[in-house]
Amino acid sequence: MSSTTKSWIWFAVLLTLIAGAGIYVGTNRRAEPGKSFSYSVDDYRQVDPALLRYAEADGLRPAIKKLSALAVAPDGKIYVAGENAIEIFPDRTVRPVDGTPVCIAVDDDGTVFAGLRDHIEVVSKDGKSTAWPSPGEKACLTSVAVDDRYVYAADAGSRRVWRYGKAGGAPFEIGAKDEANGVRGFYIPSPFFDLAIGTDGSLWVVNPGYHALENYSPEGRLISSWQNSSFGIQGFSGCCNPANFALMPDGSFVTAEKGLPRVKIHNLDGSLRCVVAAPDQFDNGVTGLDVAADRQGRVYVLDPARGVVRIFEEKK
Amino acid sequence: MKTTKRRDFIKNLARGAVLAGIAGVCGMLGLRKNKYQCSGRCGTCKPANGGVCPLDSAAGSGFVWQLDPEKCTQCGRCATHCVLAPSAVKCFHSYSICGYCDLCGGYLRPDAKERNTGAENQLCPTAAIRRKFIEDPYYQYTIDEELCIGCGKCVRGCSTFGNGSLYLQVKHNLCVNCNECAIARACPSDAFRRVPASEPYLLKSNQEKRIS
Numbered sequence: 001m002s003s004t005t006k007s008w009i010w011f012a013v014l015l016t017l018i019a020g021a022g023i024y025v026g027t028n029r030r031a032e033p034g035k036s037f038s039y040s041v042d043d044y045r046q047v048d049p050a051l052l053r054y055a056e057a058d059g060l061r062p063a064i065k066k067l068s069a070l071a072v073a074p075d076g077k078i079y080v081a082g083e084n085a086i087e088i089f090p091d092r093t094v095r096p097v098d099g100t101p102v103c104i105a106v107d108d109d110g111t112v113f114a115g116l117r118d119h120i121e122v123v124s125k126d127g128k129s130t131a132w133p134s135p136g137e138k139a140c141l142t143s144v145a146v147d148d149r150y151v152y153a154a155d156a157g158s159r160r161v162w163r164y165g166k167a168g169g170a171p172f173e174i175g176a177k178d179e180a181n182g183v184r185g186f187y188i189p190s191p192f193f194d195l196a197i198g199t200d201g202s203l204w205v206v207n208p209g210y211h212a213l214e215n216y217s218p219e220g221r222l223i224s225s226w227q228n229s230s231f232g233i234q235g236f237s238g239c240c241n242p243a244n245f246a247l248m249p250d251g252s253f254v255t256a257e258k259g260l261p262r263v264k265i266h267n268l269d270g271s272l273r274c275v276v277a278a279p280d281q282f283d284n285g286v287t288g289l290d291v292a293a294d295r296q297g298r299v300y301v302l303d304p305a306r307g308v309v310r311i312f313e314e315k316k
Numbered sequence: 317m318k319t320t321k322r323r324d325f326i327k328n329l330a331r332g333a334v335l336a337g338i339a340g341v342c343g344m345l346g347l348r349k350n351k352y353q354c355s356g357r358c359g360t361c362k363p364a365n366g367g368v369c370p371l372d373s374a375a376g377s378g379f380v381w382q383l384d385p386e387k388c389t390q391c392g393r394c395a396t397h398c399v400l401a402p403s404a405v406k407c408f409h410s411y412s413i414c415g416y417c418d419l420c421g422g423y424l425r426p427d428a429k430e431r432n433t434g435a436e437n438q439l440c441p442t443a444a445i446r447r448k449f450i451e452d453p454y455y456q457y458t459i460d461e462e463l464c465i466g467c468g469k470c471v472r473g474c475s476t477f478g479n480g481s482l483y484l485q486v487k488h489n490l491c492v493n494c495n496e497c498a499i500a501r502a503c504p505s506d507a508f509r510r511v512p513a514s515e516p517y518l519l520k521s522n523q524e525k526r527i528s
Contacts, residue, residue, distance in 0.1 A: 007325050014333045022340045033392030036441045037467040041476045044426065187453060189415025190479050209417065209453060229419050231426040231477065238477035239415030259421070259477045 044260055047233060047278035054276040054299060054312040061308050062087045066100060069115075070290040070302040070309060073106035078292075078300060080309055086112055086123065089309075095127050105144040105151070107166075113151050115141035120153055120164070132168040135160075143194040143244075145203075150218060152203060156193040159186040161205055163218060174220035175205070182222050184210075192240040192258060196247050204247065208240035213253060213270070226270030233264070234272045246292045254299050256289040263291060263301055263312070276312045277301060379510040381497045382518050385483035387507035390468035390475075394484055397502045398466070404490040405466030405499065407444070407459045410520055413481035416454040421477025422470040423447055423457055439473050441465075461487070480520070488516050 064082035071079045078089040081101040085094050098121065101114035110125040118139040120132040135141075140157030151164040153171070162171035177185035186193065187209030195205040202223060203216045212227030228235035236242055242255035252273060253266045263276040276299050282289070283305045290302035299312040383394070383405065394405035418431055423445050428437035433447055444463035448456045459482075466484055474482040500508035511518065 003322055004325075007322065007329065010326075011329050011332075014329065015336065018333060018337045018340065022337075031396060033396050033467065037392040037395055037465075037469065039390070039439070039469040039472050041426075041472065044476070189417060190413075209415065211419070231419075231421070231424075237419055238421050239417050239479045259475075 041260070044231065044233075045279040047262070047275050047280075051233065051272075051275045052278060053274040053315055055315050056277070056281070057298075057311045057313050059308045059310045060089050062089075063092070064094065065307070067302055067304045067307055067309075068288065068290075069101050069104045070292050070300060071104045071106050071112075072292040072294045072300060073110065074108050075110075076294055077106075078309065079104055079106050079112060080302065081114060086114065095123050097121060097123060098129060102141060103143045103154075105146040107146050108148070113144045113146055115144045115153055117141065120144065120151070120168075122168075130168075132164070135162045135171050140191050142191055145195055145197045147197045147201060149201075152195055152197065154193045154195045154205065156188045156191040159188055159193075161186075161195060161203070161216070163220075172220070174203070174216055183220075189239040192243040194242070194244045196245065198247060199251065204245075204253075206242055206245060208242070211236035211241055213242075213245070228266070228270045228272075233262070233275065244290050248293050249295055249297055254291050254293050256291045256301065258287055258289070261286050261289055263289070263299065265299075277310070378513050380486070380488055380493050380513050380516050381491060381500060381508055382486050382511045382516060383484055383499075383503070383507045384509065384518050385485070385507075385520055387505045388468070388471070388484055389505045389507075390472040390484075391504055392467050392469075393502045393504070394499050395465045395467040397499045399494060399498055400490060400492065402464070403466040403499070404487050404492070405484050406461050406464045406487045406490075407466065407468075407470055408483055408485045408517075408519075409457060409459050410481045410483070411456075413479050413520060414457065415479050415481075416450065416456060417478065418453045418455055420447070420455065420457060420474070422474030422482045424473075426473075426477075439469055441467065441469065445470060457482075483520060485517055485519075488513075 060078060062080045062082060064085045064087045066083040067080060069081035073079060080087045081104045083100050085096055086104060087094050097114055099116045101116055103115040105113045112123040114121045114123055119134040122130045135155055136158050138157035139155050141153050142156045143154035145152045151166060153162045155162055161174040163174055164171050175186050177183060186207050189209050192208055193206060195203060198204055201218065203218065205214050205216060207214050210227050211229040212225055214225040215223040217223055231237045236257060238259045241257045243258040244256040246254050248254055248265065251268055254276060255266060256263050260279050261282040262279050265273045265276060267273050286303065286305040288304045292300045297314060301310045303310050395403050398404055423439060424431060424437055425439045430437055435443060442463045442465055444460045446458045446460060450456050468484055471482045471484055474480055497508055
């Protein structure tokens, strides 16, 4: 072998060593976190297709911004609240509100009871607004409901439900701890506290810390309750779930959850009936899902992240 | 034909190898992604915030590493990539955001059979979260920083199922403030950035205000 060839071989070896050292230094050799350190919640985002008994129909896209609340009126019209306004479908008329309602309820005559943070604003059909006095310094209203006699407001700040007459006035208190009569009080870790009025005039209220729904008479007597805590699809988990709910025409409950966003229907005893919308049907990190149902059993879901009202119909 | 002496050839070879090495190292440094480009969001270049860009300052001259809890994806690399062992990244607990829940997604494994302090029910691989009964149905959760390795499993559980009161932060009594943070290099969501040493933590203060 000639000396020139040997020199070239030396050159190639040296170059290979330098390249190897460069790759060694430049490569990250740290191990990825092992099994013990990884935690996937993907399994909890998956839903058995057999449970998904609703299909999405064409939704509503309101003109108003920062959607915050949803209600279906007795006449079937859809009321959507947002920044300083309430938009009504299908008319697409807009009623101005001084502030952004957190929750709304609609009376038979089209009067809207809008819950702002610390008080109720009554917005009549012709757009006139009247503010009711705040129920207290701690008030943080999160839900309102109206029937032919009363207006109920859920107050997460003072952990009470306030029952008003249609004309307002001093409210009657529901939900104070009364262990002798089985009322354990409302446990509200974060401001998600919903209520709805049943067809019999009784009041259904979420007790979110217990993952429970409690049924009260208008006088505040506890009639019944159910609770269903679980990380799985069959119950509710974490803080303040169900975050929102509405009653279906047959008395069952359509619920919306925060954290892991999903919309489900639970039977009267709290058992899971079916899933309306799975977590994968929502954007990551969506909050503020509100639900409502109409007399035909259609489920309306307010999706603030997409700025739409999504409509789900039972599969035929 | 001009002949080259072996000694000269080896000398030239060595020079060439050194030049190639220098070129290789320069190329490697040049190709490396510069993660710390100005995003225009930190605002420290504004006169009201001191007016000095953290990208222009050397390590230790008033800026420290911190991770943005809003960007963190709980990938687990804070536990494995820090030059310290255990990591200088620890779990923080914001009590004003916490719901004090019995069914805590940050403390309990999703498949936990019981809601108690049994090791088999705990999500944390090092049992660094303490659960204490307060009154029905409230439980208080505290972090034992000696045990916490910054893996972020509890953070994921809390943000998925709960209020997101648990989140990761670089502890500055532990962090050695490396010029180029090894975790920042490996962070898949660019959650690490330099912050003024006068405000070394990125707390969830906005959320705290919103909830409380």
